[in-house]
């Protein structure tokens with residue numbers, strides 16, 4: 001799906017990757033870009049926004065911990081998993097109407113934990129699983145669901161890490177290029193890009209497809 005002419009909502013758009021995504025969407029000719037901020041109430045925003053083509057779940061937190069305090073894990077899950085879930089559910093009617101797209105900004109830590117930030121890693125792994133289920137549930141309604149599995153990006157979130165980082169602008173461009181190409185998993189920076197081919201040919205990706213087909217063939221009513 002191309003961005004030109006589309007209405008786009010980016011959560012966490014006041015800085016970092018979210019700000020770069022909102023700016024790049026405008027460069028690519030988006031008709032309207034909603035920049036979601038922390039103070040916004042999800043349901044109120046959904047009812048005001050009206051139509052929406054592309055939802056980008058970008059807002060997130062990453063705090064170092066040692067898995068000793070369950071409150072830290074709960075905080076990560078509240079933002080990175082339940083926040084993504086709540087925003088998606090609120091905007092789903094609009095996305096169904098437009099046969100739109102959802103782009104969840106996840107991390108290479110969705111695939112492998114970084115033990116410096118284990119609660120973050122758990123929350124991003126859970127958000128990846130959410131992304132896979134949404135993809136299967138929504139495919140029949142024409143909605144594409146993308147997972148962005150990013151490596152280190154130069155934002156406030158990684159300020160304490162002295163490692164090579166991609167610029168948020170280059171990552172935003174790579175994300176929209178990959179969405180144009182219909183890539184389900186997006187590896188948008190030099191650290192993550194080498195994983196793209198092996199992921200697409202992996203047993204895990206093959207199993208995702210098999211399980212989605214199984215669920216389609218034998219749906220269960222909750």
Ligand SMILES: NC(=O)c1ccc[n+]([C@@H]2O[C@H](COP(=O)([O-])OP(=O)(O)OC[C@H]3O[C@@H](n4cnc5c(N)ncnc54)[C@H](OP(=O)(O)O)[C@@H]3O)[C@@H](O)[C@H]2O)c1
Nearest residue numbers: 012014016017038058059060106107150152153155156157
């Ligand atoms: N930077 C990286 O290396 C990297 C790598 C892989 C994935 N990611 C992911 O990319 C996304 C953006 O990260 P970033 O690096 O741009 O981080 P950032 O610069 O720290 O920005 C985080 C954004 O999320 C918003 N946010 C945080 N908690 C929120 C809440 N409870 N409700 C609403 N908004 C909230 C922040 O709003 P405020 O300004 O109000 O705090 C801010 O706009 C995150 O999901 C992150 O996990 C980042």
